[in-house]
Amino acid sequence: MRRVRRVFTEDLYEGDEAVPRDPARAPFVGLLLDGCLREDATSPDGERLFALTFPGETLSPLGPRRCRGRLSAIGAVRLLTCDRDGFERIAQAVPRLRLNLLGLVQEQLAEAHRWQVLLGRKNASERVASMLHWFHARQGAPAELHLPVNRTELGQMAGLTMETVSRQVRAFEKAGVIDLPLPSRVRVIDPGALQTLSGDARTQRLH
Amino acid sequence: MRRVRRVFTEDLYEGDEAVPRDPARAPFVGLLLDGCLREDATSPDGERLFALTFPGETLSPLGPRRCRGRLSAIGAVRLLTCDRDGFERIAQAVPRLRLNLLGLVQEQLAEAHRWQVLLGRKNASERVASMLHWFHARQGAPAELHLPVNRTELGQMAGLTMETVSRQVRAFEKAGVIDLPLPSRVRVIDPGALQTLSGDARTQRLH
DNA sequence: CGATACCTTGAGCTGGTTCAATTCGCGTGG
């Protein structure tokens, strides 16, 4: 444990500050302690929000392809990081860490596949329900879930327009599944209904 | 090299035969020598084609989430595989292999992100052009690209119906970008046009 | 030849986009 603490450093970022991704300087692995991170992909027509990271989630090492995206802080961020050399040093002592590292990337792969299903097979209502349900679960199922991004950016992640996102969110509010004291604050009244609306309740139950 | 050959085994599969994925028995890493593999995801409403593997591409170890999908052969398949124990043994001798293993999973992550962009941001024409262009490149840019799956399955991957896939493919044929001696055989006349039509030509060039 | 499985094409429908107003939350200055 002492060894781990020597190798990891706690980095602080302000809102909109970029987290370095250049393999030489960037964190090799990271654990998000506080705040949110956003990953923007650079596409031919400007940047678009691609993924969010919530507290307790990890950053895993990036392959050469992945570096194209921008990673930046939303609000104040505390990030526990470790560079490649540091990781090599503790991995030498604790070989099991290498397997954990593989698991980290695999978890991201699973996440990417969930988005693939969302984008490939779900309609607008299911997409928005899925996002709300995922974010709610990933934030530890709080009474009030915080949306760290606006409707346009939710739309970018789900492949929808801001208008469609807004309509679906309001529909859930009218249906009594959520309450919206503010556009960015969502009180989840019925998490089960959200999951059902997301269209993958059965898969979850079968496993 | 001799050590590698002792650890890897060459497995043969027939068309539609399933490749084991149980983490205990499944190939831990694999190199596809001949034929094609398909990966089907089990969703609430039946199985759907998720991804294809072409000769020369690799199979990487699966996280617990990923095992839900079915991996099976399309036609006659030669697969060079290695189980977890075998991998541990040679990795002990050749530490660099561990990093390559990570790179393998990262490559899959990059691929998943390409599909995420396709499904989230592209229209039908761009999706079909992207698929054709990717498959063409991954098969080594042959004069005649082989589509190992039917229109319905192309549609499942791209989030389109078989009819839309058919219409777009015919449109490319009429535009003189491809030729279709048979529905499953695509002579790529103008690979550059395919890439332009796919909508990510600029990104490619910038890098 | 007939059967089968896949592909193609057409016609209408519709979910989601687009475009164009409002409306809301909130900081600012009078």
Next chain:
DNA sequence: CCACGCGAATTGAACCAGCTCAAGGTATCG
């Protein structure tokens, strides 16, 4: 405190890309 302004969210209405449904067309095989 209230009017004002601004950015985001919401709402409405028209439109259209892709879906659905239906009717052939075509390669392959026994």
